[in-house]
Amino acid sequence: MAELPVVVVGAGPVGLAAAAHLVERGSTPLVLEAGEQAGAAVRQWHHVRLFSRWAELVDPAAERLLASTGWQAPDPDGHPTGQEWATRYLQPLAEVLGDRVRFGARVVGVARRGRDRVVDAGRDRVPLTVHLADERITARAVVDASGTWSGPNPLGGDGLPAIGERAAAARIGYRVPDLDDPAVRSRFAGERIAVAGSGHSALTALVAFAELAAAEPGTHVTWLLRRGRLGDTFGGGDADQLPARGALGRRAAAAVEAGHVRIVTGFRTRAVEAAADGLVLVADDGRRLDPVAEVVALTGFRPDLSWLSEVRLDLDPVLQAPRALAPLIDPNVHSCGTVSPHGARELTQPEPGVFLVGMKSYGRAPTFLAMTGYEQVRSVVAAIDGDQAAAGRVELVLPETGVCGGAGVFDDPAGAADGGCCGAPVEPVAVGVGRPQD
Ligand SMILES: Cc1cc2nc3c(=O)[nH]c(=O)nc-3n(C[C@H](O)[C@H](O)[C@H](O)COP(=O)(O)OP(=O)(O)OC[C@H]3O[C@@H](n4cnc5c(N)ncnc54)[C@H](O)[C@@H]3O)c2cc1C
Numbered sequence: 330m331a332e333l334p335v336v337v338v339g340a341g342p343v344g345l346a347a348a349a350h351l352v353e354r355g356s357t358p359l360v361l362e363a364g365e366q367a368g369a370a371v372r373q374w375h376h377v378r379l380f381s382r383w384a385e386l387v388d389p390a391a392e393r394l395l396a397s398t399g400w401q402a403p404d405p406d407g408h409p410t411g412q413e414w415a416t417r418y419l420q421p422l423a424e425v426l427g428d429r430v431r432f433g434a435r436v437v438g439v440a441r442r443g444r445d446r447v448v449d450a451g452r453d454r455v456p457l458t459v460h461l462a463d464e465r466i467t468a469r470a471v472v473d474a475s476g477t478w479s480g481p482n483p484l485g486g487d488g489l490p491a492i493g494e495r496a497a498a499a500r501i502g503y504r505v506p507d508l509d510d511p512a513v514r515s516r517f518a519g520e521r522i523a524v525a526g527s528g529h530s531a532l533t534a535l536v537a538f539a540e541l542a543a544a545e546p547g548t549h550v551t552w553l554l555r556r557g558r559l560g561d562t563f564g565g566g567d568a569d570q571l572p573a574r575g576a577l578g579r580r581a582a583a584a585v586e587a588g589h590v591r592i593v594t595g596f597r598t599r600a601v602e603a604a605a606d607g608l609v610l611v612a613d614d615g616r617r618l619d620p621v622a623e624v625v626a627l628t629g630f631r632p633d634l635s636w637l638s639e640v641r642l643d644l645d646p647v648l649q650a651p652r653a654l655a656p657l658i659d660p661n662v663h664s665c666g667t668v669s670p671h672g673a674r675e676l677t678q679p680e681p682g683v684f685l686v687g688m689k690s691y692g693r694a695p696t697f698l699a700m701t702g703y704e705q706v707r708s709v710v711a712a713i714d715g716d717q718a719a720a721g722r723v724e725l726v727l728p729e730t731g732v733c734g735g736a737g738v739f740d741d742p743a744g745a746a747d748g749g750c751c752g753a754p755v756e757p758v759a760v761g762v763g764r765p766q767d
Contacts, residue, residue: 333469334359335713336459338436340367342414343687343702344474345422346388348429350710353390359466360426361459363435363475367423368415370478375412376507377533380573381698383407386414388703391422398425408573434461439471439683440639453681457640470682470713472706473637477630477688484525484626486555486597486613493601497608501601501624505534508541517623519547523610525598526627527554527562528695529574532581534625539584550589551618553596553610570728593618632689640680650692651676651685658694668701668727672708673720684709701727 335351337344340362348358362369379386384405392402400421403409409417423430438460441452459466481503485491494501508514518541524534535552542548554562563582569575584590596618600611607620632649634642645655653675657668676684686709687702704725711719 330456330469333357333456333467335470335472335710336361336436336457336466336468337472337474338439338459339473339475339687340364340419340423340430340432341370341474341476341687342368342386342388342419342699343476343706344472345419345426345430346391346703347472347474347686347706347710348426349388349391349394349422350706351713352394352426352429354710354714354716356710356714358426358429359468360423360430361434361436361461361466362430362432365432366415366420367430368411368419370476371411371419372415373411373478374505375410375415376509377505377530378408378410378573379414380408380529380571380577381700382573383409385571385698385700387418388699388706390707391418394425395421436460436475436636437462438636438639439473441680442467446639446641457682460636468682470684472709472713473683473685473689474687474702474706475633475689477632477691480631480633481626482628482631482693484598484601484610484624484628486599491598491601493603494598497601497603497624500608500622501626503626505530505627506537506625508537514541517541517548518545520622521549521551521607521620523551523553523608523618523621523624524627525553525555525596525624526629527556528627528629529577531627532563532577534627535590536577536580536584539587539589542589543587550591551621552585552590552592553598553618554592554594555597557595559592559594568729629693629695630688631693632685637683640678640683642678642680642683642685645692648692648694650690650694651678654690655692655694658691658696660694668696670701670704670723670725670727672705672723673712674708676705676709677712682713684713698727700725 334357337347337358337360340360344360348360351358382405383403403417436459440458442455442458457468457471459468459471483490484494484501506513522538524531538550542550564575564578566575566579597613598610599613602609602611604620607622608624609620610618643652645652648655648659654671657671676690686705688697691697708720
């Protein structure tokens, strides 16, 4: 099996980093990417500026590989946009890897050769097969770095589409809109807009919409939160060890304070009704919002596990992340935003040679960082190479978010822990907080 390639699914930041580590160890990677370019998912949020610095966005093995080509590393303290991350780093990295990266190659299945998931015999002796639409590739190991970008969560509060959500698809978006694009801007300018979600994407969208509302009279933004109160939604502010991430929360808080955003808490969307003057969102407690022209649902992502049905995975029933990783990242219990660096030990699956890494390894958990993924693949590639000492080593300190508490604010506004145990939270803002409508 040593002659066979290690197939890496996805030429995103983490998949390409895995390939660089494999090359450094003398193994043969084959990266299969569904899109036509490196960083196909990152390019779709090209307009968003990352809160991570370049120094946190370049994998060390990839940098060593790129250095051999005379690549000039960007200013380590700069913050790229998604577009810059893709063109200044991911694309050159894919070019160095050459024909070890195949584009337009969507993986539709992974299996143990000649055995479905039920057959025990010989599982550890035969290779894996990776299925493309009309091709089979035999692999020594499969590193699934396919991300979760293709699986945005729906607006519906149950995690399933709300009644009418699919029918209203033309006016519901699931991505942070690019308001610098004149066509996109004119679609939202002067309109009533609902933004749902409480993560960094939602905060990014709120900041952009608040600027639009300030510039374009008649633009009204309603922010829908499923949780019962704002709590630590704005993040850890100064206590966040990634300053740009803390600053994003402060900018969103300022947008609310300036009165550009009306907040509705405890709103779990049950239905989307089409009315003459827009969409009416209905909560599961019966509340109805005034009609809006557009809805932007930024409620997180979920992994596509459908094409892994024939391999044996041990996933956490809550997060759909590798079971040993889940306690480290569970937003229900997560304290202080810390995630211990982790690698092959937490990511090893019952199916020999199959690893979920990168954004996909987090399942439904939020706040994945590329630097977490780089450490994962350093360790996983060492394990595939049989170097258990390197696989077990921890070579990274991850930054804290400065936020404590988890999801306590969901059902119990009064009882939830106040603020952060890692520092003072961003002040929840009272101005502009809307009351639930009847
Ligand atoms: C708006 C936004 C802002 C972010 N900001 C930051 C930040 O500041 N700092 C940070 O560290 N992280 C940030 N993230 C998280 C970021 O997405 C990850 O750090 C990084 O992109 C994860 O890399 P990945 O390789 O795991 O997944 P992706 O970047 O999602 O790459 C997965 C790749 O797999 C491909 N693929 C998917 N399915 C298949 C298939 N079946 N077959 C073949 N190929 C497939 C996709 O086309 C894609 O190219 C941000 C995310 C978003 C959405």
